[in-house]
Amino acid sequence: MSARWAGSPPPDRRAAQRPVEYGASARLRSPPAGLPGTDSRHPFSSQKTTHGETMKRILSTCSTPVALALAAAASFTAAPPAWSQQYPAKPVRVIVPFAPGGGSDITARQVSAKFSEIFKQQFVVENRGGAAGLIGMEQTAKATPDGYTIMIMSGSFSATSATHQPAFDPINSIVAVAEVGFTPFVLTVHPSLPSKTTKEFIAMVRAKPGELVYASSGVGGLTHMATELLASMAKLKMIHVPYKSTGAAMADLLSGRAQLIVGSLLPVVPHFKTGKLRPLAVTTAKRWYSVPDVPTVAETLPGYEVELWFGVMAPRGTPQAIIDQLNGAVNKMIQEPDMKKNLDQQGMVPSGGAPAKFADRIRKDYDRWVRVVKEAGIKPE
Incomplete structure (x- = not known):
């Protein structure tokens, strides 16, 4: 450890972790007396014959046009699937895989309030935190895919899936509905470091490999993966200290026990103004509107880009008609002034777009994090 960092106390290694509208039902008239499988006293009764068998016998005695008409009528009298009725017909459960108060929770409550307003039905947030989000993710994956359980999640979905590779396979058992918005991370250092730019930081760490301590909110979390x-792109060797929360990681960064965090925007910005922390770069492809003087990491390391997104997801098998309704509602709400203001207060810009666009982002993130996990030899705790 260099003399500049030697006076710092040792790091606190607190490990983490349309309605479909059906027409009026056609009604079958009584068949002629004497048809197989019928009782002469009640043309449609049969002591030991199922409805399906009866229909087969009826159709077998009819001419082709009559048989087709009867088959069509039978299809209309069948009960439509539950999801085809007016959706939602009852309250919807909104799972948040984290504790109250974080970015996913705040976003979920804002989006759920808008869903309730748009659909005239309650969307109820349920926090199911624990195991880096895996508990809530598993509950979502295993829920009945009827549209009455959805999840609001952050970009850590892809990172956690890549790191832990759980048996319920979230990347394939949970589907994209709509992206709500996204925000950058910020490459942030303690002011005791001499580095003022990303280029200077890289040179400093390369000169003293294995000395600098960086904090994260847990193994496999986005701050860790970012x-x-x-480190992979810049060929750096640093010491990782995972914490149980972003707040704990920030506390040790402010004290100087850790020297670096790639942290989300809102927690770090207030400390830039006081000089307690120093921003080096944002992780988005372009400079961020709220901190325009802070360059991007990509200006030094072309191709580096990490965004913290928030979005709506659902169990695989959820009817496409319901996914499309929810997606349309998200695209509507993020254009409304009050929702734009809410997102801005979280440092986010609205995203929107089709489910396929969101699904593509999730898959690309996942594939990238799988490579990072392999290259860095990351093991879940």
Whole structure:
């Protein structure tokens, strides 16, 4: 450890972790007396014959046009699937895989309030935190795919899936509905470091490999993965100290026990103004509107880009008609002034778009994090 960092106390290694509208039902008239499988006293009764068998016998005695008409009528009298009725017909459960108060929770409550307003039905947030989000993710994956359980999640979905590879396979058992918005991370250092730019930081760490301590909100979390991606692209060797929360990681960064975090925008910005922390770069492809003087990591390391997104997801098998309704509602709400203001207060810009666009982002993130996990030898705790 260099003399500049030697006075710092040792790091606190607190490990983490349309309605479909059906027409009026056609009604079958009584068949002629004497048809097989019928009782002469009640043309449609049969002591030991099922409805299906009766229909087969009826159709077998009819001419082709009559048989087709009867088959069509039978299809209209069948009960439509439950999801085809007016959706939602009852309250919808909104799972958040994290504790109250975080970015996913705040976004979920804002989006759920808008869903309730748009659909005239309650969307109820349920926090199911624990195991880096895996508990809530598993509950979502295993829920009945009828549209009455959805999840609001962050970009850590892809990172956690790549790191832990759980048996319920979230990347394939949970589907994209709509992206709500996204925000950058910020490459942030303690002011005791001499580095003022990303280029200077890289040179400093290369000169003293294995000395600098970086904090994260837990093994396999986005702050961890974003830093390992930086280390991989810049060929850096640093010491990782995972914490149980972003708040705990920030506390040790402010004290100087850790020297670096690739942290989300809102927690770090207030400390830039006081000089307690120093921003080096944002992780988005372009400079961020709220901190326009802070360059991007990509200006030094072309191709580096990490965004913290928030979006709506659902169990695989959820009817496409319901996914489309929810997607349309998200695209509508993020254009409304009050929702734009809410997102801006979280440092986010609205995203929107089709489910396929969101699904593509999730898959690309996942594939990238799988590579990072392999290259860095990351093991879940």
